Amino acid sequence: MMVRNNMADRKDAPLSLGSVLVLGLGKSGRATVEYCLELLGNRVTTLAVAAGERSAASEEFAAAACARGALVAFGDDAVNELAARCEGHFDLCIPSPGIPPFSPLYQAAVKLADEIVAEVEFAWRESTPESRWVAVTGTNGKTTACALVAHLLSSAGLAASAVGNIGDTCIEAVADGCTEVYVAEVSSYQLASTRRFAPDVSVLLNITPDHLHWHETFEAYRDAKFKVLENLSTHPHAVAVLDATNDVVCAEVRRLHALDPVERGFAYVPMGTKAGITGDMRTACGSDNAAFLSDEGMLTVVVGGEEHALLSANELLIKGEHNVSNALAAATAALALGVSADDVAQGLRTFAPLEHRIEPCGDVKGVFCYNDSKATNVDATLKALAAFPETRPIVLLGGDDKGTDLAPLVAATRQHARAAVCFGEAAERFAAAFEVPSACQSQSSIPEASSLTSCSTSEDFTLLRAEHLEDAFDAALSLAEPGDVVLLSPACASFDEFSSFEERGRVFKELVRNRSAHGE
Structure with missing residues (x-):
């Protein structure tokens, strides 16, 4: 050597x-x-x-x-x-x-x-000594959180770039030499091959089963995610931001809390508690730092001995409790890097939804449509379903089946949605999970469509099956009334019908535009 x-x-x-x-x-x-x-x-x-x-x-x-x-x-x-x-x-x-x-x-x-070593670590090693790095990982939400951090830093006047799985690769950004703060979205694939990677701020969001075909076991997947924290003790003033509402991450919070601060070697900020995002970990277990949604609905971050009540959650342009968590994570990272609370709050107010992530994409005769094509697993769809407390959406589920447990999805869909349309390769298994009979029990209110292979109705919930996304969308519109929401949040990969979730989302948005233009 x-x-x-x-x-x-x-x-x-x-x-x-x-x-x-x-x-x-x-x-x-x-x-x-x-x-x-x-x-x-x-x-x-x-x-x-x-x-x-x-x-x-x-x-x-x-x-x-x-x-x-x-x-x-x-x-x-x-x-x-x-x-x-x-x-x-x-x-x-x-x-x-x-x-x-x-x-x-x-x-x-x-x-x-x-x-x-992974490309992200190679790029980190090759970057200048004065550059700073924020690493964002988790099963769901990391792209939004990463984009949010970069937006907050850029809005505050820093030369920040979102890199990694979002934007340019890390090594391209380093070669370009125009970035002060690299905000890297890092996957479990990349983290598995890191050795000395030590960001200034590590953001660890939720961890739920995913990518098991690559890691082989959930434990290997979890441990790869935890590597984002592995070398923080080697970096002076490093900060970890951790989603304590997630059971797997909360266990790591407890482990870190039990360590002597000198032994731990870095500060950590838990977001919420096991009870939810409104939990304050200072009260729950005596943590020095915390990030949470206050009783008054204010995004609040306590870090470095200072408490910052930033803004009301109602002021965010991004929908859902999961995006409150993303906003808290991004705000904490920005504050840890020295951005003022006023600049953080203003940046949060101006951040718009990303494409394919509960993205509003127009309406058809007063039916509001949202593109959440990035929801390629059950956990992401659970968060999307909970993002519409004021209405019960009609949700489009299906695509390339990942074979994960559907029981939580079925329960949440029946609780939050008034209808679901299962489509694509996964339609049969998804329909079976809802215990759909082989023939429709009632079709009195549903227009005939050759693509609808089965349906089930009850007093407050309707389920349909369709062959393709377009058929599923038309079936959803046939059920919808003005003021309703049609939500594409498939809980599946896209590869049965599309080359990527991006293509699936853009096709959906084009369908919305076409149906709206023709008044269908």
Whole structure:
């Protein structure tokens, strides 16, 4: 292993990166290759790329990289093939987040690379010493929270960029050199391959089962998320923001609270308590810091010995209790970085909903439509259903089934919605979870539609099945009256009918525009 002599103008980067191996040519893989190509012959002695499966795009990129001096190989044995051309080992490996640790490529890299680090950590190491980092992770809400933090910081005059899974990759932003504060949305995939990554502020939102096909167990998924806290004690004045309303995260809050402050080595701010977002952890367990929704409905953050009553939750443009949590998380992060309470409050007032996240997208004859296509798991849809306390929406559920437990979804849908339309590949299993009979019990109020394969009605709840999203939307409109809400919040991935949740959401918005324009 090479002796590490670090650069003075980088956070934690060696003078020589040596022989570098990049796994995969996804978005972050391509960005990493581009960055290392600029260093080839200087800090990078050899750049090897295990490109994964062949595609027209990957072959085109690989050819261009080879022309600039990189070594590229495709297939499951690519790492061994490249090692034979690189003196049998690599000094550093940077895997793309889509490559799981148990895959042949990753396992080969474990045997042949001195160090494996995620692109987010590589970028953090390569950033300037004075730059600051906020890392945001969690099962749901991280994109909104990340965008909110960047908005608050930018509104206060800082050169902040949302990076990682939102915006540019981390290494692209570092290479650009125009950012003071990197607000990184980091996934469990990326965190699993971090070693020394130490943000100034770590935001850990809810943790519920997801991505188990990649991590194999929930415990591995949870532990990957917790790695966002692992090195905070090495960073002076680091702060962790933790969603204490989530059982898994609350257990970590309790563990941190039990530690001696010197042993812990960083400050933490719990949001809410197990009782909910209105809980004040100072009262619940004697925490020094807290973030919560006060009895008067004010977003309140206590950090560093100061209490800040920021603004009323009613002033937020983003809907739902989960977005109150996102706003509290972002506000706490901004306050921890020195932004004034007045600037934080003003920034919160002006933050608009992100695309595909309970996004208002117009109305059809007085029926208000919301696009929550980003809700690709049950927990996200539960939050969306609770975001409309003033009405009972008609919700569109379905898509590419993740096979998760549907009991909580069924209970919440019956409680909060007046109707649901199940569609897509998941429709049959979702309908079965609602115990839908094979034929409609009553169709007296529902126009005929060949795509409706079954339905169930009761005094206060109706369930329909449809083949595609468009059919589901039309079925929902047939049930709706002026003032009602139609909510696309599928609780599923999109890959049965669409290439991504973004495409699904944009198709939904186009359907709303078309039906509105034609007065249907």
